[in-house]
Structure formats: C-alpha cells, structure tokens
Amino acid sequence: MVLVSGRGSNLRALLTTAAIERWDAELGAKVVAVISSRADAEALDVARAHGVPVHILPHGEFGSRAAFDEALTRTIERYPSALIVLAGFMRVLTPEFVRRHAGRLINVHPSLLPSFPGLNTHQRALDAGVRVHGATVHFVSDEVDAGPIIAQAAVAVHADDDRATLAARVLQQEHRLLPRSVRHVLEGRVRCVERRAVLKDIARGELSVLA
Numbered sequence: 570m571v572l573v574s575g576r577g578s579n580l581r582a583l584l585t586t587a588a589i590e591r592w593d594a595e596l597g598a599k600v601v602a603v604i605s606s607r608a609d610a611e612a613l614d615v616a617r618a619h620g621v622p623v624h625i626l627p628h629g630e631f632g633s634r635a636a637f638d639e640a641l642t643r644t645i646e647r648y649p650s651a652l653i654v655l656a657g658f659m660r661v662l663t664p665e666f667v668r669r670h671a672g673r674l675i676n677v678h679p680s681l682l683p684s685f686p687g688l689n690t691h692q693r694a695l696d697a698g699v700r701v702h703g704a705t706v707h708f709v710s711d712e713v714d715a716g717p718i719i720a721q722a723a724v725a726v727h728a729d730d731d732r733a734t735l736a737a738r739v740l741q742q743e744h745r746l747l748p749r750s751v752r753h754v755l756e757g758r759v760r761c762v763e764r765r766a767v768l769k770d771i772a773r774g775e776l777s778v779l780a
C-alpha cells in the first residue's frame with residue numbers, strides 16, 4: 570500500500586522496480602493500492618498507468634485529523650498489505666494511527682535525518698551551508714520525520730547548487746533507496762531493535778549510499 574499527495578516519482582520508482590525485479594513472482598509482493606490525500610495528485614495517474622487501484626481521501630473534507638486517519642485505516646484495511654509506504658505523503662499522522670500500524674509504516678524524507686526534519690529541506694540545507702545532503706528511508710514513529718533509520722544516501726552539495734538542482738540530485742537517490750529499502754523490509758532483513766533498525770545480510774552500499 571502506498572500513500573501519496575503529489576508528483577508520484579517515488580511511487581513510479583517503486584512500481585517500475587517491482588516490475589523489473591518481478592516482485593510478484595519473487596517475493597509474492599505488489600503495490601495493492603494507492604491512497605492520495607489530494608484529488609489532483611499526479612501520482613494518481615502514475616498508479617492508474619500501472620493498473621493499481623486508487624483511492625482519494627481529500628484531507629480538507631474531514632473535520633479532524635483523527636477522522637481523516639480513521640478513513641485512511643478503513644481504506645488500508647480493505648487490502649491485505651504487509652507495508653504502508655509514505656511516498657511524498659504530506660499529512661502528519663496521528664499517534665493513534667502510527668501506533669496502530671507500527672512496524673509496517675515507512676517514509677522517505679529528503680534529508681539526512683536527524684538533520685532537517687519537516688518541510689523545505691533543500692533550501693534549509695543550502696542556507697545552513699552543509700557540504701553533504703541526502704535522503705533517508707525510515708520507519709515512522711509518532712515524532713515527525715523521526716523513527717528508526719533503514720537507509721540513507723548522501724550527495725555532495727555543489728557551490729553553484731540552487732534548491733532545484735540539489736533537489737534533483739537527492740531525488741535521484743530516493744528513487745534507488747526507497748525500492749531497495751522496501752524490498753529488504755519485505756524480505757524480513759530489517760528488524761527494529763529498541764529505537765534502531767538492524768539490518769541482516771544486506772550488502773554494504775545497498776542501504777548506505779555515498780553518491
């Protein structure tokens with residue numbers, strides 16, 4: 570199950586990788602459905618083009634965060650799904666939702682956490698003058714953009730970067746990192762021990778990328 574709000578490039582990377590690597594045959598896994606918090610998300614076209622069922626839950630139509638999250642859970646539970654992947658899902662989830670789905674909620678975030686949680690990460694990285702920036706895939710905890718880290722990719726920040734060039738360099742890494750992380754979690758090679766994700770039999774460089 571994949572949750573989206575916007576462009577859907579990470580969703581596309583996931584669907585494409587799943588098709589190339591034959592996840593259906595090899596892992597018995599597929600993207601069962603896509604839920605969008607926005608009716609105009611381009612990600613919906615990506616899902617439809619791959620024949621994946623879509624559900625639209627416009628967050629503005631719900632009276633409260635809790636009501637939205639309940640509708641989300643009801644929709645999620647219509648499908649058998651081992652994992653719930655937040656791929657550009659721009660809603661903060663309630664602690665109840667996070668607790669209910671703990672251990673199977675994964676998010677991709679465009680920074681090297683714990684630096685730059687929240688929004689506008691690329692501009693903030695430029696403003697801070699960091700030389701290295703990147704992306705993180707992590708299990709979701711009830712703190713925003715925190716939770717056990719599964720994978721990270723680091724990219725160099727160039728002297729002439731602006732927000733767009735830096736975002737594009739990071740996004741390229743997200744597209745590799747997210748499908749790999751999902752695959753490893755589905756294979757049972759990632760375990761949470763206390764507040765850390767521990768990896769088993771994963772080649773060096775698979776989930777810690779220095780691009």
Ligand code: GRF
Pocket residue numbers: 575576577578579580612656657658677678679740743
């Ligand atoms: C990505 O940068 C992701 O890390 C962040 O939102 C963006 C979504 O992009 N959470 P897309 O919709 O996958 O193209």
